[in-house]
Amino acid sequence: MQPRPELPSHVPAVVVGAGYAGLSAALSLQDRGIDVLLLEASDRVGGRVLSEQRSSIVVDHGGQWVGPTQQRLNAWAKRFDCPTFPTWNVGEHVDIWLDGSKSRYTGIGPDQGAGMAEYLEAIDRLNDLSSRIVLDDPSSTPELEKWDSETVYSFLDRTVGSGDARRRVALAVQGVWSCEPRDLSLFHLLFYIASAGSYEQLMETEGCAQERRFVRGAQDPALAVAAALGDRLRLGTRVLGIEHRDDTAIVHTRDGSVHTDRVVLATPPPATAKLEFDPPLPMSRDRWIHRSPMGDVAKVHAVYSTPFWRADGLSGQATLYGQHPVGVVFDNSPPDAEQGVLVAFVYGDRLRNWLALEPEDRRTAVVDTLRHVFGEAAADVVDYAEKVWPTDQLTGGGYAAVPAPGTWFEHGTAGWRTPAGLIHWAGTETATEWNGYIDGAISSGERAAEEVAAALLASATVG
Template sequence: MTPLETSAIDTEVVVVGAGYAGLTTAWRLADAGVDVVVLEAADRVGGRVFSQVTPSGVRVDHGGQWIGPSQRRFHALAARFGCRTFPTWETGRHAEIRADGTRVDYAGGAPDTGPGIEEYERVTALLDDLARTVDLEQPWSTPQFTEFDSLSAEDFFRAQTDDEDALARLALAIQGVWCAEPREISFFHVLFYLASGGGYEQLMETRGCAQDARFTDGADAVAHALAKSLGGRVRLGEPVLSLRQTAHGVEAHTGRTVVRARRAVVAVPPAVIERIAFAPALPVARRGWVRHSPMGRVAKVHAVYEEPFWRTAGRSGIATLYGDSPVGVVFDNSPEDASRGVLVAFVYGDRLDRWSAGTDTERRQGVLAALSAVAGPGAGRPIDYVEKIWPRTGWTVGGYECFLTPGGWTRHGRDGWREPAGLVHWAGTETASVWNGYIDGAISSGERAAAEVISALAAVGHLG
C-alpha cells in the first residue's frame, strides 16, 4: 500500500464507478454469488444522472432524465424497484425562435414550413436510410465504414446541401444529442448512434420516443435503489488512482484503500479513464479509443416559478432557439403535480464555451432572456435559478456522453471499443450496442460486463 492507504480489501471483482453501468455490473455479479466491491470517486451514486432539490422544494434532474418506451432494461429496473414515471409535458403550442428573432408557434414535431425545413427533412431521411446499414455488434463490418468514419458530420451535411438554414437545423440536432458541434463528431458515429437508438425520430421526439417520460423522484432514483440493494459493497469518496494487474489478479488503489480482486470492471466515461494510472499500460487500441472520445459540452439550467403559467396560455414550454441565444432547447420540467413551474434550458457546444465564460449575472441574464422569448415576460422572474455546468463537474468533466471524433472507429474500434485488457473489463454507456449514450445503454453495458466476468471466472474454476 502507499503511505496514505489505511485499509486493504480482498474480493473477487472490483468495479470502478457507481453510475448506472457500474451499479448494474455489481448488482448482476452479486446476484450470481460473486463477491464485489464498487469504488466511486464522488460522494454520491448515479454518475451522469443526478437530481437535487432546489431551495423552493422542487426536485430537478441535472443530468440524464428521460426514459422512452423502447428502453426496456431501464423500464425493467424501474419496475423492479418501484420507481414511478410520468409523461413529459408536451401539451400546447411549441415554439421556434429563429435567428432573426422571429417566433413561430406550432404543434407536432416541427413547423410544417419554414427556412431550411424541406432540405433538413431530406437529409435526415437519408441519415435514417444509412443508419439502417450499420452493424451494431461489429460496427467495422458496416458498408462504407471507413469512408463514413473519415468524415465529420459537417463534412457530410455540406456535401448534401448548401442551404444554411437546413445546416443550422442539423447543427442544433447534433448539439442537442451529442453536446458537440458537427465539425467535431465522426459521421459514422452519428449513424451508429441513430441505429443504436432506433432512428432519428426516436432520438429527437417526445411522446413514444426517447423523451417520453420522467421519474417522479428523479432519474437517479433507480441508481439509489441499486446502491441500497448492494449495501456496504459500494464505497463513496474513493477515486481509483491506479489499477495494477499482478500475477494474482488486480489491485485498485484509491489513496486510502487498496482493493485486491481477481478481475476489474471499469465503468467510467472514456474521457475519465486517463485519470487512472494503469500497470501495465493499456493496449494501444484502447488508449487510442479513449483519446478519440472527448466528452460533450453541456449545461442544464433550471428556472423555477410559482406555477407553470405558460400552460394556461396554451404553450407547452418546449422550444428550439437559433441565432445568438446561448440556449438551444427548452423543455417544461415541472413536477408531476404541477405544484411549481419549471423550465429547463440546455446550453450546448460552442454556445456553452461562450456562455460559461460570462459572469454569474451575464449567464443568468442570457438564459432568462431566452426563456422569456419562449414563455413570456414572467419567465424572467424565477423563484429559483440553478445551473449545472457539466464540464466544470469534478469527476465527470462533461456530458452527457463521449462521442467519437473522425477516424476513431476506424483506427481503434475493433480492439479498443470494449475488448477486455487482460483482467480489466469495460462497461459504460459508450460501450453499448443498443441505446448507446443513454441510461438504458449504461444498464445493458453493465449486464454485458458482468456476463464477461462470470464467464471468465467460471473458465478458471473461480465460480460456483
Template sequence: MCRPATCRVAGCHAHAGRRPGCHAHARVSVLNRVDSKNCMLTRGVSMAPRRSTQEVVSRIFPLYDQAQPTHDPARRTTVQKDHPNPTAGEPLDVVVVGAGLAGLCAARTLVERGARVAVLEARDRVGGRTLSSELGGAMIDLGGQWIGPTQHRLAALAAELGVETFPQFHAGRKLLSWGGRLSDYRDALPPLSLLAQAELFLTDRRWKKFLAEIPPEAPWQAPRALEWDGMTLETWKRRHLRSAGARLFVDVVTRAVLTCEPRDVSLLYFLSYLRWGHGLERLISIPDGAQQDRFVGGAQQISERLAERLAPRVMLQAPVRAIEQHSEGVTIRADTGTYRAPLVILAIPPVLAGRIDYAAPLPVKRDQLTARMPMGSVIKYVAVYERAFWREAGFSGEAISDTGITVTTFDDTSHDGRHPALVTFSDGQVARDWSGHTADERREAVLAEFVRFFGLEAAQPIAFAEKDWTADPWSRGCYVGVTGPGTLTAFGEALREPCGRIHFAGTETATEWMGYLDGAIQSGHRAADEVHGRLRSEARGR
C-alpha cells in the first residue's frame, strides 16, 4: 500500500482486502437468518452435512502474552532484498501501487499478457489487509481469514496456489450478552421478544425488496438512491424499528460486517453492501455464509505465493509519495526511486490514494470521494490455549456483546485441533475508544470478557496477540471504506473511473463481494483488463 509523507500513525487491513476478510476482512456470523421460523441474532446452525469450500472448488475447477506473534521466515517473500530494482535497465508498461490481493492479481494478469510491470508496496510484506502470524505454535490470522460460498474467484485462486481450506467450527451453545446480561441458547433463536422477531422478519422482507432495485455496478442509479443516500442507517432504524431487540440486531450487524456504527453509513451504502455480498443472511452466517471456511496456514499465503511468482517485480518498503501525469505516461516517486510507465494502477483504499501528492489535481469527484470514504474501525485479538475448554463445556466459542471491549467472538482453533484458540473483535466505536488504551489494558479487558463468557480457564492463554488496524498507516482502518449520506450519489461514479493515466483497483471498487478478498481479486482483474486494452489501443495508434 502507499502512504503520504504526512502519515505518522502506526494500524488494518483484510477483509480485502476484510478486508479482517480486513473483509477481505470478511467475518462475522452474528446472525443466521430472519424468516418466519428463524429470526434474530443467531449465528448459524448447520442443518445438514456439507462439503468444505475446497472440496466444492475441486469439483468446479478440473503473546502478546509471553511473546508477540511472528512471521514464519520460511513463508516470507523476499522479493525486494533478493532481486534488483525492476526498473534497472528495464522499461515498464504499468506500475501497480499496492501488493494486496487486488494489486497482485492485476500485476499477474498483466504479466501473463506480456506487460512489463512493477509492483510498489509500502509495507515490508505483501498481503494488504491479510496478515498471518505464528502464535503459540500455530499460524493465526490477524487480518481477513474467511471464505464462503459464491466467492469463486478466491476459491479458485486458493486451489491453484495449493492453499487448503477447512470448516469454521460452530457446534454448540452460543452466547448473547445484552446490556451486560449473559444468556445462552442452542437453536437459531436467541432470547428476543416476539415483537423483535416480528420486526426483524418484516425488515428482512423489506430489505430484500430494496436490494432487487439496486444495480451492483451503480447503486447511485437505483430509483430511490437519493432517498436512501439522504439518511443514515441509524435514521432508518429509529424510524422503522420500535423494539430494542430489532435495533440491537441492526447495531450488531453494522459493527460486525462494516466495523462502523449505523450513524456512520448511509442507508444506500448499507443496502448496496448487502447487494454486493449476496444478501444479509449470507454475509452474517457460518454454514452457507461468508464465514463458512478458513485457510490452513492463514489467508496471507495466497498473496505470498502470488508475489513469489511475480518476483523480482514486487518492491517492498516502497511507499509512493507522488504521481505526475504527462502526455506520454506517468512518473511515480517512491522511497525506492522514481518509476516511469504509460499507466499506473492504484490498488489501495481511496483514503490512502487521497494522501498521495498529485502534480495536477485529480477531478473534483475523485478528490472529494477520497475525503469522504474513511475506513471502518477494528481491533482483532487472538488468544491461544492449552485446551478447548469451551468446546468441552458444550459452547461453540461464539458470543455477541453490546457492552465491553468485544463485539463478536469465535472459535479460532487450528485445522488439526492441536492449537485451541478464540478470536474476538472490537468494532466501530468500541475500536475507536479502545485504540486509545494500552495493549496491556486491551489484553486484560479481552480476557476478562472471555472469563465472563467461558469461565476462569480463559484467563490463562499460552499466547495472546492483537492487531489494531485503526493505527496501521498503510490501511488507516479495516475492513473496508464506508460512505455516509450523500457520498455515493454525488461521487460514487468516481470509484472506478480512470483519472487520465491513473486506474483504480482494490476491494472498494468491486461490484461483487465488495470489502472481501474475493472482491479484491475481481477488482484486480477488472483493472488489468482496462489497462491491457488501453496499452493495445495506444500501441495501434502509434
C-alpha cells in the first residue's frame, strides 16, 4: 500500500464526509474559489448512495431516484452529464392484503381496497396539516409542541377510524421514513411532507420523487464531483475529533491533523456522535444528534433473465400488508430491459424480523414473497444482492435519521443546524427542501458552503 500524501498544515475550509452533502459543500466552496479539503473515512464517495456494476447491470444499493422538483440533483445530472431514464412504471401494480388476497390497481391504491376511502381522507388531512409547517423555520410552527408530543401511531389511532386505513398509512410511513409510526412524531412527518411538497410527492412515481433513475447508477453524479475535486478529496481518511477555538479549528484524523478556518460536518448523526469535540458541542446540537437514530432499511435486488411480469400486464410494483418480509417492490430493470430486476424494500419491524433469519432463509423469504406477488417465474433468480444499511458502519442506517418525538420542539431552534462556532452542519437531515433525500443533501451542502464563504469573507474584511 502506498503511503497517503500528508495532509496540508492549513486549509481555509475542511469538509468531513463525502456523501452527497459533503461533496456538495466542497464543490460549492471550490466553485467560489475557496481552497477546501474533503475528508472521507471510507474508500469511496456517495455515502448512502452506492451503485454497483454486477455483470451487465448496475445495482443501486442506496438512494436511487430523482424527481422533477428535485432541482439540485437535476442540476448536477445536467452539469456532469449523467443520463437518467424513467422508472419502469407501465402496467398494473399489485396489492397483497392482510389475508393474502391480491388486487391489481393503478394510481394510489386499489379502488375497492379495504380502508381505501378513509386512507384517502387521511392523506388529505396530512396534506392540509403539513401546509401549516413553517418550512423556512420549522421551530416557529405554531402547533410545534403539540405535534411533536405525539407519535404518528397515536395520531392515526386518534384520527383514523378504520384499522385498514391506518395500516395503509403505516406502510407509507415505513416506506418513506424506514421506521414505524411509533418511532416518529406527527411533527416530523408533517415537516417531511412539507419539505417534499406533498404526500403524493413522497409516495408516487410519475411527476414525483420516484420518477427517474440514473443510467449509470445514482452514484454517477457523486463520482463526477469527486473527479472535479481531484486531490482536494482524501479518501480513507478517518476523522477522530475536532478542536475548535475562536479563530481556528484543528481536524484530527488517523493520518495527522489539519488546521482550518471553518469546518463543515457532513457526516450522518451516528458518525458525528463518535467524534470528539473540544470544546464539546452546544447541548442542543449534542442532544439533536443523540436523539436522531437512523432509519432501518435493507434493499434486496433479485435479477431475472427477463422482466417476465410485463407479459402479465404488471408494472413490477407491489405493496404488501401482513407478515411478508417485504413492504414494497419496484421494477429496477435497466433502461434496455435486457434483464429484469426487482428491488424489494425491507424496513422497520420487517427488517428486524428478517435479520433474525439465517442468510439462506432471508433469501428464501424474499424470493417466496416475489413468487406470491408475480408468480412462479419469480423463483428463477439469476442474481441476488442484499444491502442492509443499519450494519453499514459509516452511515449507520438509512435512508435518513429520524428525530425522536420531542426533539424538534426541544432542540429545533438551536440544535437542528445552527453553526457551533467554526463548525457548520450539512447532511440531508439539515435540508429545508427534500429533507432526507439526495436533493436535500446537495442543498444542505450548498447552504453550509454559503455560511462558510460568508464567514471567511467577514473575517478577511476584519483582518
